[in-house]
Amino acid sequence: MEELRGNLLVAQSGGPTSVINASVAGVILEAGRNECIEEIWGGLNGIFGILNEDLVDLNEERAKSIEWLKHTPGAALGTCRYKIDFKKKPAQAAKDMDRLFEVFAAHNIRFFFYIGGNDSQDTSLKIHEEAVKRGYALRVIGVPKTIDNDLPFTDHCPGYGSVIKYNATTVMEIAADVGSMATDEGSCCIIEVMGRSAGWIAAGTVLAKRIPTDAPHIILLPEIPFVEADFLAKVKETNAELGHCVVVVGEGIKNTDQEEIGADKSRLDAFGHPELSGAANRLAEIVQGKLNLKTRTVKLGYAQRAAAHFASQTDIAESTACGAAAVRAAVEGKSGFMVKLVRLSDSPYQWNTDLQPLADIANVEHFIPRDWISADGFLPNEKFIAYAQPLIVGELNLQVENGLPRHAVLQKVALEKKLAARA
């Protein structure tokens, strides 16, 4: 194995999770144990900031800040959605790549860790391939992160356990509220959750169900085409039985024509734009209109991916371990891999980390298997539950000040720039 010494750069990309910073902590803590890693630096705002040579010295951060990263939401180093896109923008992508390797060389960066979802793993792959092509000694390892849980090959994604722990808790709490209100007519409550085209997040709220009559009573998954008549029949039936009905809907559910029901292009807002009232609002209109049933909506939005105050300790441990595993792999001479989580057993839950070639990951989406969903399509079944249950176990020891969570505040001591400003 070639002995490589030099500096480390870690950066974050894409939408944050409530534990994305735990992976940064994992990288920093493990990096400190390896002599071949000379300096530990962070790139601000992902690739976007690295192109601007916006680097910070993470050695300057206090030990307590590093530890607190594990329960700090948002992306502590900043994030971006910037993509080096050789397909759509080949000239810009080539220019970006040149600049990136100028930055790497100027700061003797030899270990690069990019924490992100699908697009970010694709970026990591491109950087790895480019390094090989240029003969620039660089170890590139991707660290997985996404609440959507749609990365392939990994058993699940860091960030997913926390979002479903919080969402399932919220569904339990809302159900206690909704179910305690006696009305003659009944009621319906529709809770919209994230997940785009994958239903993992919506499905995870099934964990709130302890007995069959518990909420959620209906979970609408993007994997299952939405049929209005079937949905209304199920709401009606549930309401007749229980006096209320709690529905969880994935934001990206589509009708049988594959159109998202939350983006109604037939209706324009005051400014002539298609109305983006969202899936829950649309469903509420349908339920109120067709069943004349009092309906309320909840849209958790960013709250769910930032709810670090009730993150899963299992998720925090796994996210930290993924960061550490990335550093170990790089030190051992690996490059061009993503760290993945491997499940060894469901009960007791046991897991480990391993590596998957980045080339296998990029742009492959991972959906819920059809046989993990009930025949009528309205609830995940026991296979899904066995999968998801271990991921939400454990609570963090939350640091609180004056009644509110304390978050890490990084000093972000800037590195002196060595290059001219980006053209």
Add this chain to the structure above:
Amino acid sequence: MEELRGNLLVAQSGGPTSVINASVAGVILEAGRNECIEEIWGGLNGIFGILNEDLVDLNEERAKSIEWLKHTPGAALGTCRYKIDFKKKPAQAAKDMDRLFEVFAAHNIRFFFYIGGNDSQDTSLKIHEEAVKRGYALRVIGVPKTIDNDLPFTDHCPGYGSVIKYNATTVMEIAADVGSMATDEGSCCIIEVMGRSAGWIAAGTVLAKRIPTDAPHIILLPEIPFVEADFLAKVKETNAELGHCVVVVGEGIKNTDQEEIGADKSRLDAFGHPELSGAANRLAEIVQGKLNLKTRTVKLGYAQRAAAHFASQTDIAESTACGAAAVRAAVEGKSGFMVKLVRLSDSPYQWNTDLQPLADIANVEHFIPRDWISADGFLPNEKFIAYAQPLIVGELNLQVENGLPRHAVLQKVALEKKLAARA
């Protein structure tokens, strides 16, 4: 003082809070200490259930269930919005009152505690007056409860501290997320919270602000008429300075014509109903349309009033104390009062309970004083902060099972009915 012995009935009414059951626990625990109280019974679903003689024996509940009520959301005894309305439905109201006293007499109920907001205090008053008129020895004490914090005479309402603790935490977390995403154009996130015509809940999120640049950057209160141009100017200014803008909006904000902006009567949905997309959605349309700024919404809805997993320990203690104080007052011979919270000092925060005649309470709403709000109307000021800060302090020792909160499940052993079914 007349020595009164007999049975106790406690019931809940109106929208739940995350600590409404702590007041039930307070009633039960204090009742157990008083010999003159023979049996401890609960009325299911408030007045609505009591009229149906749906009573349960709370002596049968396990001690642990009573303790767990303190962190169980929803109304554990069930709740209702049923009103004995002598103004609008005098015949029905008179009939209801007759039936109510039949139920009281049949079960020798001599101590009645009703936990609720404005309407419920009005019901308690009516029952007290009716008891006096009928010469039926009954002690009626109202126990305050409302997330809206709009009851007069009490320093604040049980339930309020918990909703603003959770909402301020959520705003902090969302702000960490939104603020970490680097974009060239900036972004806006609009978080809708409850509170109807009073802005107490929206205002409480100001506690998330530790330094002036922290979110929320704008809080839209129902007390301040919404002026679109001023709002847009403030969003633009904030975005130019910080690269993002986090707005909290009370669901009931109104324009200068006193029309709620969330209920746009000019637009009809697919079924011909006025569209109820809500204040946040409406604002998002305005911001996206007029400023061309990427805008996302969050609507916490019932989640905020049910978030027992992060309730305020101060609020739990106060809610429990209000239940206990109601029992003590009744045992001491008082009737026709509501328990209120009295603040003795801000720092260190000290409080006590006292009594206020129910006749003073009914149908009086309590709003944020204008001089607790900044001159531009966009943020509560230091007077509000001094008021609200102590109310969110302290966390509960949450009981968790398999990663999710454990809630009390009451056995609700039904009392044998002694009357014919309600006509």
